Amino acid sequence: MPESEKKSPPKKLTPADVLKGESPLVLTATLEPIVGDRFQPAGFPEIGHVIYKAPRKDGSTENVCIVDSAASMANHLETVCQRGAHDLDLVEDLSGMPHIRCVTSTTEGKEPTKDREVVVTSITEGHRIASDYFLDGVVLSGDAKATKKNKDGKDEPLTLRQNLVDRFGIVLPDGNKAHPPASQWWNVFKTIFEVDPNSLVHGVLFPKWQIKIPRALTAHLEAFGASRVDRSGVKFDRLDKTTSGQPIFAVDDATAESIRATFVIDASLIRSFGRKKGETTLGLSEKQQEFLVALALWKVQKLLESPFRFRSGCHLRRTAIKSYEQDVELDVDIKTAITAAGFGEQRITDVFWPREELYREGQAGSATGGDEDDGAEETEG
Incomplete structure (x- = not known):
C-alpha cells in the first residue's frame, strides 16, 4: 500500500484530554442495521416517523430522517448503566457511583421495613433527581426515617426536597422562598454531584427553585438519504373474544444511505x-469534573461497543467513530474515575414511600419537575 494511503491510527481520547481540550467535543458514529437495510425510526401513532428535506451548500436538498431525538438518546444512554431492562442495579463498572432509589415496603404501613423493594431510580426516571418520586419521599438513614427539627423543636420526617434545600443553602433571608444566589451555586453543583452525578451529565430542572442545568452530553440519531418504506401488519383474534375482528394496520420503516449518531460533550x-x-475549591474539583467527562465517554462507549437495540425494529451496529473526520478511540477507566472522584461512604440515597401512598391512583395535572422533554420517549411507530 502506498505511504499516502496508509491509515493513521485512531486518536485516543481520555477524560483528562477532553476536559482540558476544545469545547464542545463532537463525536460522530456511523451505524448500520445488523440485518438487511431496513430499520424502524422513532415515531408517533398516526404520524409515523419524520423525514425532512435538509438544504445543502450546493443548493440541493437531502432527505434526513430523525431516528431518535435528544430525549430518547438520553434514555438509551442511561439504560447502559443498568444490569438489564428489569434489573435496576448498576452494572459492575459503575459500582460505587452515587444515585437515588425510591423504595417502598413489601407490606402496607407508614414505617419502612427491612424487606423493601426498589421502585425506580434516578437513572430510570426521566426527570432524574428532580422527580417528585424522590423529592417528596422521606430520606432513610439505615432502616429508619431521617428526621429534622421543625420550628417548634420537634422531630419530623426529612424529605429529600428539604434535604436538598438545606444542602444547597438556597433559602433566601427573611423568607421561605428557595432561590440560589450566585454564591450558592457551588453548593448546588457539589450537592447534586454527591448524590446523583448522572443528573449533571444529562441535565436537570427544579422549576420552583429556578435551578436549571442543561445537558453536558447531548446526542441524536439521524439517517441521511432516507426513504420511507410503507408496510402493513395484522392483528389476529384467534379466540374471537373482541369486536376488533382482524384489523390491518400500517407500519412504516425506513432505508437510508447512512445512519449517524452524533454525541456532543460540553466540556466548558x-x-x-x-x-x-x-x-479553596469552589464547587467541583478537577478530578470530579473529570469523572463527569469519564461518565459521558463511558456511556457513549458502552452504547457503541456492541450492536444496540434502539427499539424492536432498529437493531444497529457501529462501523466507525470519528471526531471532526478523525478516527478516535475512547480510552476510559471508569472505575478509576469513580475512585478519584472522592465520593463519600454513603453512595446510595434511599427515599421511602409507604406502599399505599405510592400505588394509589394518580391525580390529573400532577407534574414532576424535570427537563421538559426528558423521559418522553417516542413510540415504535
Whole structure:
C-alpha cells in the first residue's frame, strides 16, 4: 500500500484530554442495521416517523430522517448503566457511583421495613433527581426515617426536597422562598454531584427553585438519504373474544444511505461546575469534573461497543467513530474515575414511600419537575 494511503491510527481520547481540550467535543458514529437495510425510526401513532428535506451548500436538498431525538438518546444512554431492562442495579463498572432509589415496603404501613423493594431510580426516571418520586419521599438513614427539627423543636420526617434545600443553602433571608444566589451555586453543583452525578451529565430542572442545568452530553440519531418504506401488519383474534375482528394496520420503516449518531460533550459547561479560588475549591474539583467527562465517554462507549437495540425494529451496529473526520478511540477507566472522584461512604440515597401512598391512583395535572422533554420517549411507530 502506498505511504499516502496508509491509515493513521485512531486518536485516543481520555477524560483528562477532553476536559482540558476544545469545547464542545463532537463525536460522530456511523451505524448500520445488523440485518438487511431496513430499520424502524422513532415515531408517533398516526404520524409515523419524520423525514425532512435538509438544504445543502450546493443548493440541493437531502432527505434526513430523525431516528431518535435528544430525549430518547438520553434514555438509551442511561439504560447502559443498568444490569438489564428489569434489573435496576448498576452494572459492575459503575459500582460505587452515587444515585437515588425510591423504595417502598413489601407490606402496607407508614414505617419502612427491612424487606423493601426498589421502585425506580434516578437513572430510570426521566426527570432524574428532580422527580417528585424522590423529592417528596422521606430520606432513610439505615432502616429508619431521617428526621429534622421543625420550628417548634420537634422531630419530623426529612424529605429529600428539604434535604436538598438545606444542602444547597438556597433559602433566601427573611423568607421561605428557595432561590440560589450566585454564591450558592457551588453548593448546588457539589450537592447534586454527591448524590446523583448522572443528573449533571444529562441535565436537570427544579422549576420552583429556578435551578436549571442543561445537558453536558447531548446526542441524536439521524439517517441521511432516507426513504420511507410503507408496510402493513395484522392483528389476529384467534379466540374471537373482541369486536376488533382482524384489523390491518400500517407500519412504516425506513432505508437510508447512512445512519449517524452524533454525541456532543460540553466540556466548558462541566468546567463551569467548579474552580479554584486561592487554596479553596469552589464547587467541583478537577478530578470530579473529570469523572463527569469519564461518565459521558463511558456511556457513549458502552452504547457503541456492541450492536444496540434502539427499539424492536432498529437493531444497529457501529462501523466507525470519528471526531471532526478523525478516527478516535475512547480510552476510559471508569472505575478509576469513580475512585478519584472522592465520593463519600454513603453512595446510595434511599427515599421511602409507604406502599399505599405510592400505588394509589394518580391525580390529573400532577407534574414532576424535570427537563421538559426528558423521559418522553417516542413510540415504535
